[in-house]
Amino acid sequence: MRRLIAGITLSSSIAWSAPTLLGFCGFYCARADTKLFNRASQVVLVRDADRTVMTMANDFRGNLTEFAVVIPVPTFLTREQIHIGDKGLIDHLDAYSAPRLVEYFDDNPCAVRSNEYRFADQAATLPRRVDAAAAAHSRGVTIEAQYVVGEYDILILSAQQSSGLEAWLRDNGYRIPAGASGVLSSYLKQNMRFFVARVNLTEQAKLGFSYLRPLQIAYESPKFMLPIRLGMVNADGAQELFVYTLTRRGRVETTNYRTVKLPSGMELPASLQESGEFARFYKAMFSRQVVVEGGGVLFLEYAWDLNWCDPCAADPVSPDELRQLGVFWSDALRSMPRAGYGPALPSPTRPAIVTRANPDVFLTRLHVRYDNAHFPEDLAFQETADRTNFQGRYVIRHAWNGSDSCAAAVAYRQSLSGRWEQEAQRLASLTGWDVSTIRAQIRHQTGQVPNPPAEPASPTWWERLWKK
Numbered sequence: 439m440r441r442l443i444a445g446i447t448l449s450s451s452i453a454w455s456a457p458t459l460l461g462f463c464g465f466y467c468a469r470a471d472t473k474l475f476n477r478a479s480q481v482v483l484v485r486d487a488d489r490t491v492m493t494m495a496n497d498f499r500g501n502l503t504e505f506a507v508v509i510p511v512p513t514f515l516t517r518e519q520i521h522i523g524d525k526g527l528i529d530h531l532d533a534y535s536a537p538r539l540v541e542y543f544d545d546n547p548c549a550v551r552s553n554e555y556r557f558a559d560q561a562a563t564l565p566r567r568v569d570a571a572a573a574a575h576s577r578g579v580t581i582e583a584q585y586v587v588g589e590y591d592i593l594i595l596s597a598q599q600s601s602g603l604e605a606w607l608r609d610n611g612y613r614i615p616a617g618a619s620g621v622l623s624s625y626l627k628q629n630m631r632f633f634v635a636r637v638n639l640t641e642q643a644k645l646g647f648s649y650l651r652p653l654q655i656a657y658e659s660p661k662f663m664l665p666i667r668l669g670m671v672n673a674d675g676a677q678e679l680f681v682y683t684l685t686r687r688g689r690v691e692t693t694n695y696r697t698v699k700l701p702s703g704m705e706l707p708a709s710l711q712e713s714g715e716f717a718r719f720y721k722a723m724f725s726r727q728v729v730v731e732g733g734g735v736l737f738l739e740y741a742w743d744l745n746w747c748d749p750c751a752a753d754p755v756s757p758d759e760l761r762q763l764g765v766f767w768s769d770a771l772r773s774m775p776r777a778g779y780g781p782a783l784p785s786p787t788r789p790a791i792v793t794r795a796n797p798d799v800f801l802t803r804l805h806v807r808y809d810n811a812h813f814p815e816d817l818a819f820q821e822t823a824d825r826t827n828f829q830g831r832y833v834i835r836h837a838w839n840g841s842d843s844c845a846a847a848v849a850y851r852q853s854l855s856g857r858w859e860q861e862a863q864r865l866a867s868l869t870g871w872d873v874s875t876i877r878a879q880i881r882h883q884t885g886q887v888p889n890p891p892a893e894p895a896s897p898t899w900w901e902r903l904w905k906k
Contacts, residue, residue, distance in 0.1 A: 491764025
């Protein structure tokens with residue numbers, strides 16, 4: 439029996455106290471990428487008007503004979519509209535857009551301050567195709583097309599009713615969990631078809647790949663959406679999904695759920711720079727934000743024009759990489775050869791080369807932790823005209839430890855314990871960690887004790903009177 443990997447689950451305020459800390463400049467020193475999560479699916483959506491190129495990274499671990507994916511799609515797909523993608527491109531987008539930790543170094547308070555900034559780049563079985571059509575017809579299922587694409591056997595299905603489709607899938611070795619019929623029925627009512635893929639072990643052996651490469655499809659439809667409900671039918675808990683959208687005009691958000699900006703921009707204790715601490719912070723902070731928002735939200739982690747980045751957590755995304763992901767709206771040199779992409783997609787969904795420095799390409803990164811209780815509907819998106827830059831970005835500021843003496847230095851040193859206490863309080867608020875433990879870590883690192891806020895004064899008699 440093949441285990442069904444269904445649906446798309448293939449797998450803030452800034453409080454500066456130093457006047458020199460302007461803009462987003464700083465040293466990038468750590469990032470929180472998708473590798474922090476054991477069950478993190480990734481999807482890239484390239485969208486302009488009604489045209490979409492979708493790249494899906496499989497989050498599958500186990501015997502490949504058990505792999506299968508069923509994805510609702512809004513239109514019929516020809517062989518030319520299905521390709522094998524490059525996981526390295528998704529990994530690059532992930533690294534480029536991941537929430538990051540940046541560091542600053544306080545200047546000598548006795549020296550004349552300048553506006554110079556330090557900036558750094560860190561940057562199965564054999565396919566069964568002969569008698570399948572007749573068996574499918576008896577169940578009210580139509581096999582509209584079947585292809586071999588790379589290491590995948592792919593079917594495009596339509597069906598008259600969900601029970602017949604569910605029965606056909608079971609007949610053909612797909613392990614369909616209880617409750618799938620109702621979800622399948624809702625897609626059939628929308629006249630959607632089903633993209634079914636499983637591994638062709640013979641083809642995979644010929645190609646020599648030991649992992650599953652991403653699937654990539656191109657289609658035209660007014661529906662800008664991502665089907666996630668099938669993937670929750672047999673899930674044993676909440677799942678992580680990262681969606682990277684590449685659009686022409688601006689930021690992408692959901693229309694049927696709230697899109698919330700991840701808390702960002704605050705100064706936190708320098709201990710987060712220690713090995714593994716930033717990753718631990720990010721996971722705790724994200725989990726806490728899911729609870730604070732009550733579930734049912736998508737978090738915006740990054741929104742930026744791809745012409746530049748500040749600070750850069752990875753090398754810039756090249757025009758050729760964008761072309762391979764499906765960016766197809768560049769007006770420049772549209773007819774140039776498209777080496778490396780494979781057979782041409784049918785016009786007008788054919789990707790084109792971007793010749794300038796990624797003109798009119800806006801990257802949005804969304805992160806969602808979803809389950810049945812909080813996400814009863816698929817994700818519906820819209821592109822906005824908002825090109826405001828945003829990034830999940832956290833700051834550590836190293837104290838100046840020079841020996842110069844002046845009035846400014848005395849005041850500076852006296853202010854440090856209060857600053858460290860504010861950092862401890864912020865970290866505790868974001869993560870739910872014990873603030874006394876955080877203070878102890880700061881004391882161990884700095885040799886000084888953070889200055890807790892004074893106990894509030896006891897209320898006067900008239901304050902007690904009016905509160906009654």
